[in-house]
Amino acid sequence: MNILSFPDCVHLCMTCSLTCTSCASACLNENDIEMMRECINRCLDCADMCQLCARSEQRPSAFIQEICQLCAQMCDYCAKECSKHEAEHCQQCAETCRQCAAECRKMAA
Template sequence: MSHEQHQELLQTLHECMVECNHCYSACLKEDDIKMMAECIRLDRECADMCNYLEQAISRGTPFISELASVCAKICEACGNECKKHDHEHCQKCADACFNCAEACKNVA
């Protein structure tokens, strides 16, 4: 499949990466940073995976379904962690993560 066929997924991956990076930065500024540690870790991992999958699709990877499956798992884990926190940036990130996980599952 060409990257033209995955235009919507590419957009979703990019949006998730942007939200995770924003959440990561905002979490670092929270008062109780220890409480945010797992959120920060997963934001970083999720953003990196979404970025990697976006690049791999653009290159025409033959491993799209395997990578999308892994990306879906990471997005779900990040979304579940972010959902635990009341901060607006965490809630927006969780929504983006769950949206991306669904999109990845459709390809996996």
């Protein structure tokens, strides 16, 4: 594992966590909250996972590859849902999740 790759992944994980949290919050202000329920849940789960991943990369975790792989999967899961919605915050979240997933996969390799 290349330690020089950590800053990019940590940065993207933190950005993704904040973006997912903002998206979930914005979804709560949508007219049809029921339609956004799954999006909110996935965003909050993804935000938590991204935080864990970023923190785990800051220390020598024995499970960093597994954590990064799971983070990539959760980012894909969130992006899939967010991309279904036309709201700008959902589209931004989906794109950030895709970028984070790609970087996490590099770390997991």
